[in-house]
Amino acid sequence: MNIVDKSVLKKIYQFGKMSQRQLSNVCGFSLGKVNQSIQFLQKEGYIDDNWTLTNKSQDLIEAYKPKKAIILAAGLGMRMVPINTEVPKALLKVKNETLIERLILQLHEVGVTDITVVVGFMKEEFEFLIDEYHVHLVCNMDYARKNNLCSLAKSHSDLVNTYIVPCDIWCESNPFHACELYSWYMIKEERTDNSSVRLNKKYELVKTKSDEDSDTMIGISYISFEDAPQIARRIYAMADKREYEHSFWEDALYEKDKMVVAPYVFNGAYEVNTYEQLRDLDEDNETLNSHLMHIISDTLHCDLSEIVNIYPLKKGMTNRSFSFEVNSKRYIMRVPGEGTDKLINRRHEYDVYQVIKDEHICDPVIYMNPDNGYKITEYIEDAHACDASYFADVSDCMKKLKSFHDKKLVVHHTFEVFDELEKYESYWQGTPSIYRDYKETKKHIYELKAFVDTQPKEWGLSHIDSVPDNFLFSKDSLYLIDWEYAGMQDQHMDIAMFAIYSLYDRNDVETLIDLYFDGECDDMVRIKIYAYIAICGLLWSNWCEYKRNLGVEFGEYSLKQYRYAKEYYRIVKEELEERGMCLCTK
The missing domain is CATH 1.10.10.10 (Winged helix-like DNA-binding domain superfamily/Winged helix DNA-binding domain)
Structure with a gap:
C-alpha cells in the first residue's frame, strides 16, 4: 500500500x-x-x-492511531520582538485563545491526551497547563544557545505514533486526525524565502536549491511506528554532537536531499513567529499594544501601524535588540537582557551619553530611558563591525579610541573593576566557581591589583566595553557604540578589554599595544596592560558564571577569559622578575 x-x-x-x-x-x-x-x-x-x-x-x-504529542515551546522567540520580552509566544492570544491551548484542545478532539510540552524561556508561565490539561512539562535549559533539535531530544520520547508540534502555529481547522496511516510533515502551498523544502512532482519533500522556490514549512509532523526508530536514533545522535547545536529537528528527517516522510499539504495553518504575522492574522489583538511599540510610536510621533519590517538582531551578550522602519527610515531599539539590572547602572549610562552626545563619537541616540535602559538609535546603513583579525581595521579603531581618550571627558562615577568582580561573584549566591583553582587564581589577581595601584594612570572617561563589535564602520564615519559599562578609570584598561574580547594571543596583544601607542609604549605601561588583561579576564569570567546560572552560555569566550586571568598573571610575574622586581604576595 x-x-x-x-x-x-x-x-x-x-x-x-x-x-x-x-x-x-x-x-x-x-x-x-x-x-x-x-x-x-x-x-x-x-x-x-x-x-x-x-x-x-x-x-x-x-x-497507526496517534498516541501522543510533543509541543516544542522552549525558545526565546526572538523573531517575535518586541512582544517576546513580555510573554512566551506559545501563550500569545490569537482571536481570544492562546496558541498552545488551541493546539492542546485540537489534539484532545482526536483523542490525543498524552502531551509533553518542552519549555525553557519563561518556563514558569506554563505551569498552569499541568493542572488544566494534565500535560507533562520537560525543561530545556539550553534554550538560549541550542535550537529545537535539542528540545525534542530532551523529551526522551520513542516518537512512536507521535505528533511533533511547534508552539507558534494557529490552524483554522483541526490539522490532527484520529486516523493517521503514515508519517508526514506539514507544508503550505505558499511561496517563501524562509524555507528550504518544496513539493516535487513525485509528491516528495525535497531540499530546494538556491535558485528554486520553496513551499512554506509549517513544522507540524506525525511520526508513525514504522519510521519512529530511525528518526529517533537520528535525533538523539545529532543532539549529542556540537555541530548540530543550532539545527532544527527537521534536519533529522532528511536522507540526502529528500525527507523520509510524506508531505501533508494544509493551507489553513498560519505561523505566528513575528509581530507582523500576528498583526496580519489578528489586527485587533490586544497583545499588539506592546509598551515597547508605544515607546517607538511616542518617540517618532507615528501610528503603531506605521512601524514595519521588524527584525531581531543578533542576540548580544547583555541585550536583545531589534530593527524596525518608520516612514522608510530604519532604527534599532535595545531591550536589556536577563539579569541586566544587576549588572548595569542605567542612570550612569544615561549620564555618559549626556557627556558624549555632542562629541561625534557614538551612533545617533534619539531615545534613552535612564531607569530601564531602553534605547532607540538611528540605524547606520552599510555598516560593519571591526574585524579583529584585520589589523587595518584595528589600527583605525585604536586611533579612534586614542582620540576619545585624549578628550579626557569626565563623569561623576567610576568603574571600579574589583568592586565589579566581587559583585559578580556575589551573584552566584554561594554556588562555588566551576573552576577548581578559582580561589588561587583570584588570589593572584589581587596580587596584580597591588601592582597596578602603584602605577601611573591615564585617568578619564573610559569605555570599558571597548570590544571590536562596538566599533562600527560606516561609509564616512567610525562610531564607538554601547557605553553601558563606561565610567572613570585608567584609560589603558580599554586596550586590555579590546584584546581579551578579540581572543588575541600574545603576538596579537603586542601588535594591538603598538598600534595604540604608535610603537612607543613604555615597558612598565605595557606590563600594566598585561595586568589589566589578567584582571579583566577574571572580571568577565565571573560575569559569564553569573549569566551561566541564568541559562545563558558563551562557549569558548568564558573559558578564554579565565585563561587570560591565569596566563597573564604569569606573564606579568615573569616580566617583572626579568627587571629585578616582584609582585606583592601578602
Whole structure:
C-alpha cells in the first residue's frame, strides 16, 4: 500500500463514500490515481463495494492511531520582538485563545491526551497547563544557545505514533486526525524565502536549491511506528554532537536531499513567529499594544501601524535588540537582557551619553530611558563591525579610541573593576566557581591589583566595553557604540578589554599595544596592560558564571577569559622578575 492508497483510505474514513471526483479534490491526486487506488483497496480487502471499511482497515487504523504529542515551546522567540520580552509566544492570544491551548484542545478532539510540552524561556508561565490539561512539562535549559533539535531530544520520547508540534502555529481547522496511516510533515502551498523544502512532482519533500522556490514549512509532523526508530536514533545522535547545536529537528528527517516522510499539504495553518504575522492574522489583538511599540510610536510621533519590517538582531551578550522602519527610515531599539539590572547602572549610562552626545563619537541616540535602559538609535546603513583579525581595521579603531581618550571627558562615577568582580561573584549566591583553582587564581589577581595601584594612570572617561563589535564602520564615519559599562578609570584598561574580547594571543596583544601607542609604549605601561588583561579576564569570567546560572552560555569566550586571568598573571610575574622586581604576595 503506497501513500496514495493510504491517503484515499484516510479520506474515506473521514468523509465516507463520495464521488471519485470529490475524492480526487479532497486528496489532491488525479482522478486516474484515485480510481486506481479504489480498485486496489477493494481488491486487497480494505473496503467493500460500498466503500465501507473492513476489519482489515480497522486493524490498520488501530496500528497507526496517534498516541501522543510533543509541543516544542522552549525558545526565546526572538523573531517575535518586541512582544517576546513580555510573554512566551506559545501563550500569545490569537482571536481570544492562546496558541498552545488551541493546539492542546485540537489534539484532545482526536483523542490525543498524552502531551509533553518542552519549555525553557519563561518556563514558569506554563505551569498552569499541568493542572488544566494534565500535560507533562520537560525543561530545556539550553534554550538560549541550542535550537529545537535539542528540545525534542530532551523529551526522551520513542516518537512512536507521535505528533511533533511547534508552539507558534494557529490552524483554522483541526490539522490532527484520529486516523493517521503514515508519517508526514506539514507544508503550505505558499511561496517563501524562509524555507528550504518544496513539493516535487513525485509528491516528495525535497531540499530546494538556491535558485528554486520553496513551499512554506509549517513544522507540524506525525511520526508513525514504522519510521519512529530511525528518526529517533537520528535525533538523539545529532543532539549529542556540537555541530548540530543550532539545527532544527527537521534536519533529522532528511536522507540526502529528500525527507523520509510524506508531505501533508494544509493551507489553513498560519505561523505566528513575528509581530507582523500576528498583526496580519489578528489586527485587533490586544497583545499588539506592546509598551515597547508605544515607546517607538511616542518617540517618532507615528501610528503603531506605521512601524514595519521588524527584525531581531543578533542576540548580544547583555541585550536583545531589534530593527524596525518608520516612514522608510530604519532604527534599532535595545531591550536589556536577563539579569541586566544587576549588572548595569542605567542612570550612569544615561549620564555618559549626556557627556558624549555632542562629541561625534557614538551612533545617533534619539531615545534613552535612564531607569530601564531602553534605547532607540538611528540605524547606520552599510555598516560593519571591526574585524579583529584585520589589523587595518584595528589600527583605525585604536586611533579612534586614542582620540576619545585624549578628550579626557569626565563623569561623576567610576568603574571600579574589583568592586565589579566581587559583585559578580556575589551573584552566584554561594554556588562555588566551576573552576577548581578559582580561589588561587583570584588570589593572584589581587596580587596584580597591588601592582597596578602603584602605577601611573591615564585617568578619564573610559569605555570599558571597548570590544571590536562596538566599533562600527560606516561609509564616512567610525562610531564607538554601547557605553553601558563606561565610567572613570585608567584609560589603558580599554586596550586590555579590546584584546581579551578579540581572543588575541600574545603576538596579537603586542601588535594591538603598538598600534595604540604608535610603537612607543613604555615597558612598565605595557606590563600594566598585561595586568589589566589578567584582571579583566577574571572580571568577565565571573560575569559569564553569573549569566551561566541564568541559562545563558558563551562557549569558548568564558573559558578564554579565565585563561587570560591565569596566563597573564604569569606573564606579568615573569616580566617583572626579568627587571629585578616582584609582585606583592601578602
